[in-house]
Amino acid sequence: MPEVKNSPVFGAISYNCSPMELTPGNWLLSSLPILTVIILMLLFKWGGLRAGAMSWLVAAAVSLIAFGGSWLILAWSQVKALVLALNMLVIIWGALLLYSLASEVGTIRAIGLFLPRLSNDRSIQLLMIAWLLTSFLQGMGGFGVPVAVCAPILVGMGYDPILSIIMTAIGHGWAVSYGSMATAFESLIAVSGVPGLLIAPYAAILLALSFVPTGVIITFLGTGWKGVRHAFPAILTVSLTMGTTLYLLNTLGLWSLSTIGPSLVGIATLFLLTRLPAYHGVRTAIANGGQELSPRDLLLRLTPYILLVVIGFSVILIQPLNTFLNQVGISFKYPEIISGLGFVTPAESSATIHPFSHPGTVLLVSVLLSSILLKRKGLITRTSPRRIVSVTAHNAVDASLGVVMMAGVSTIMTHVGMTSTLARGIAETINGVIYPVVAPFVGVMGAFLTGSNNNSNILFGALQAEAAALLKLNVPLILAAQNAGGSLGSVMSPTKLIVSCTTVGLGGQEGKVLRKMIGYGLIPIIIVAVATGIWSWLLSSGA
Amino acid sequence: MSLSKGAKRFRINMLILVIEALLPFLLLFALNNGYTNLGRVTSAILVLGIIYLVVFK
Numbered sequence: 133m134p135e136v137k138n139s140p141v142f143g144a145i146s147y148n149c150s151p152m153e154l155t156p157g158n159w160l161l162s163s164l165p166i167l168t169v170i171i172l173m174l175l176f177k178w179g180g181l182r183a184g185a186m187s188w189l190v191a192a193a194v195s196l197i198a199f200g201g202s203w204l205i206l207a208w209s210q211v212k213a214l215v216l217a218l219n220m221l222v223i224i225w226g227a228l229l230l231y232s233l234a235s236e237v238g239t240i241r242a243i244g245l246f247l248p249r250l251s252n253d254r255s256i257q258l259l260m261i262a263w264l265l266t267s268f269l270q271g272m273g274g275f276g277v278p279v280a281v282c283a284p285i286l287v288g289m290g291y292d293p294i295l296s297i298i299m300t301a302i303g304h305g306w307a308v309s310y311g312s313m314a315t316a317f318e319s320l321i322a323v324s325g326v327p328g329l330l331i332a333p334y335a336a337i338l339l340a341l342s343f344v345p346t347g348v349i350i351t352f353l354g355t356g357w358k359g360v361r362h363a364f365p366a367i368l369t370v371s372l373t374m375g376t377t378l379y380l381l382n383t384l385g386l387w388s389l390s391t392i393g394p395s396l397v398g399i400a401t402l403f404l405l406t407r408l409p410a411y412h413g414v415r416t417a418i419a420n421g422g423q424e425l426s427p428r429d430l431l432l433r434l435t436p437y438i439l440l441v442v443i444g445f446s447v448i449l450i451q452p453l454n455t456f457l458n459q460v461g462i463s464f465k466y467p468e469i470i471s472g473l474g475f476v477t478p479a480e481s482s483a484t485i486h487p488f489s490h491p492g493t494v495l496l497v498s499v500l501l502s503s504i505l506l507k508r509k510g511l512i513t514r515t516s517p518r519r520i521v522s523v524t525a526h527n528a529v530d531a532s533l534g535v536v537m538m539a540g541v542s543t544i545m546t547h548v549g550m551t552s553t554l555a556r557g558i559a560e561t562i563n564g565v566i567y568p569v570v571a572p573f574v575g576v577m578g579a580f581l582t583g584s585n586n587n588s589n590i591l592f593g594a595l596q597a598e599a600a601a602l603l604k605l606n607v608p609l610i611l612a613a614q615n616a617g618g619s620l621g622s623v624m625s626p627t628k629l630i631v632s633c634t635t636v637g638l639g640g641q642e643g644k645v646l647r648k649m650i651g652y653g654l655i656p657i658i659i660v661a662v663a664t665g666i667w668s669w670l671l672s673s674g675a
Numbered sequence: 676m677s678l679s680k681g682a683k684r685f686r687i688n689m690l691i692l693v694i695e696a697l698l699p700f701l702l703l704f705a706l707n708n709g710y711t712n713l714g715r716v717t718s719a720i721l722v723l724g725i726i727y728l729v730v731f732k
């Protein structure tokens with residue numbers, strides 16, 4: 133690897149500071165914590181929390197025995213993991229609280245009653261919820277919110293809980309990168325030092341390539357091949373309008389809108405398509421135990437989600453409000469950490485948390501305001517708050533422990549050089565023809581380990597840029613592939629699965645879900661990988 | 676009054692969450708100030724909590 137000390141990349145990431153010798157043994161040891169999670173979850177069907185705890189023990193043991201780790205490094209790693217996890221946990225707690233409130237006041241049932249009014253076509257309903265609504269929510273809420281909100285709706289419509297998680301998770305995979313104000317993409321720009329406008333066109337096209345397979349997978353899982361054949365023209369049309377919007381927003385530099393914009397255009401397109409006789413479905417009376425909600429009742433029960441959309445949108449898009457709320461920021465300073473083998477993690481600050489504009493705060497405020505409103509309308513009784521808090525607390529504890537464990541694995545590996553050894557092993561042993569195909573999977577690996585596209589880009593963005601430069605590949609294309617892989621792969625991470633499973637009553641069965649999900653989840657990633665390979669070959673051959 | 680199995684498990688998990696959230700800070704304090712025994716006890720509890728999750732979850 134070349135010395136790139138002047139690069140903005142290596143100011144923050146210490147790959148080149150690593151004195152770790154890259155040997156097959158070191159590489160294998162570095163991969164042990166990840167292999168532990170994968171094997172325990174896929175083969176032994178362990179839950180995410182249990183597998184995460186085992187992986188933490190393996191990471192700690194390997195770091196202490198072979199990578200010069202110490203108790204001081206473990207303590208700092210765990211402190212950093214807690215700060216990292218806190219950022220996600222506030223969102224998770226808010227999402228779980230919102231879900232408990234929605235269950236209490238019958239919102240899920242109300243959505244189940246509302247959808248047939250839009251279209252009775254099952255495949256259209258599925259695409260609207262599992263693909264477009266999840267993507268839109270990712271644009272506002274980010275971590276865990278789309279699945280926590282939409283999977284229970286699908287379960288309420290009669291779909292299998294495991295399939296509901298798989299459909300909603302895969303449905304918003306493309307949206308992760310530009311969700312939450314495009315944090316992940318901004319991180320990629322920051323660590324690589326490559327201008328965003330150079331990466332943006334490649335990133336838009338690679339992510340847009342996942343649209344059709346995503347729509348097809350959701351429809352196939354929910355309605356079978358017959359449903360796919362029926363819905364394919366709709367999937368293609370929505371993919372085209374969303375893809376065009378994504379490309380335009382990205383190339384204009386408006387990537388903070390690159391999830392919300394395409395999602396809204398997709399929702400509008402699908403709504404227009406439901407006006408066509410082919411997608412309106414068979415109009416039948418809305419039967420739900422002989423009950424039908426009046427439009428007023430329906431609107432009332434939808435209050436938590438309507439407020440979530442209104443408040444979330446206001447915080448993100450009203451610039452003066454956003455600036456005002458962002459005045460308060462919390463960041464933690466960490467000292468330089470050097471492992472026993474000399475691996476240096478420079479002194480750094482944690483990502484700034486803006487408590488007043490944080491998605492978790494948006495969720496909590498939505499819950500509070502809707503609770504006040506619904507109490508006035510008599511939908512919340514005196515015993516409701518106790519029940520809502522109790523259900524949330526029971527679900528939140530296991531999910532929180534799981535997130536803390538996986539964040540701990542990730543920080544231990546980073547601080548003793550295991551992550552960099554793993555990534556360098558891939559970058560230095562693969563040739564320039566194959567590397568573009570592998571690049572998205574490096575992003576997937578980072579996202580799987582950390583549960584976040586943002587953290588994957590921070591961990592591997594610099595390495596990908598350096599490897600691409602070394603192999604004389606198109607650097608922005610490889611970075612776009614890293615970004616797409618991280619985005620599509622993050623939805624399969626144990627951290628996110630723990631949260632998803634909690635909301636549909638499948639806590640502890642994350643291994644079972646991952647086992648069913650991984651085959652489908654890899655399809656869009658393989659398509660992106662092959663496209664990157666072909667594109668890179670075309671660029672290098674001057675076509 | 677005895678607690679149900681679910682309630683017991685919830686309380687234990689809550690306790691482990693609190694341990695995992697607070698002990699790293701105590702461990703840092705102990706290691707930075709040379710309190711060796713406190714460091715040993717803290718790290719042992721930290722690891723035992725995680726072992727509990729592996730064995731009993």
